[in-house]
Amino acid sequence: MADAAYGSLPFKEMIDFFRRKLNVPTEAWTDIYAAEHEWAFTVAGANLDAMVADFREAVTQAIVEGATLETFRQSFDNIVAKYGWDYNGGRDWRTRVIYETNLNTSYAAGRWDQLQAAPFWRYEHSDWVENPRHQHVMWDGKVLARDDPWWRTHYPPNGWGCQCKVIGLWPRDLKQLGKSGPDEAPKVEWVDREIGKNSPTGPRVVRVPSGIDPGFEYAPGSDSWRAYKSGGQ
Secondary structure (H helix, E strand, C coil), rough: CCCCCCCCCHHHHHHHHHCEEEEEECHHHCCCHHEEEEEEECCCEEEEEEEHHHHHHHHHHHHHHCHHHHHHHHHHHHHHHCCCCCCCCCCCHHHHHHHHHHHHHHHHHHHHHHHCCEEEEEECCCCCCCCCCCHHHHHHCCCECCCCCHHHHHHCCCCCCCCCEEEEEHHHHHHHHHCCCCCCCCCCCEEEEECCCCCCCEEEEEEEEEECCCCCCCCCCCHHHHHCCCCCC
């Protein structure tokens, strides 16, 4: 199976995942959380249906047509001016978050679908990240079975700006790596994190694995939404 890389041409599974989403207006980023993003397209604080639809069109252009961040920023500026939107954070930061998070999670969801053909998966940390996360570096090179529960909470992206990825392996690959089987999954330590300090509904505490940013403790494309609704991890 050919292995795509972040930033490569979009592919069918990636596009299909994004197109399945519904537009959802929000007041804060915490309104739609973690695996709820399996079905919802949001831009934090964009609370008008028409505005969300316009943002959806701009992000679709990025995902389907490969539009650059700078092209997206031009669309963002036009939408902000059109609705007189007073958003939180600086322009460069907000546009990068919207652009990269949607591309990264859609890419990851598409790869989850493709990776089902491989019995083993290897976690790979991106060397060009400016501020590497300690845990993500520690997970680099870990080879686990495709159905290991660890992937349900640690399948990347695992935070804002995370560029980690997963590649599929077969028994012959493990043999070449000098392995007789998959590695033992890293121990998961759960921590309480406060989110939504500036939310209209006030802050709340969520429980996430150490090393995972709140809101990223799910695997895009894994049908996490159904597990989330039934109370599973």
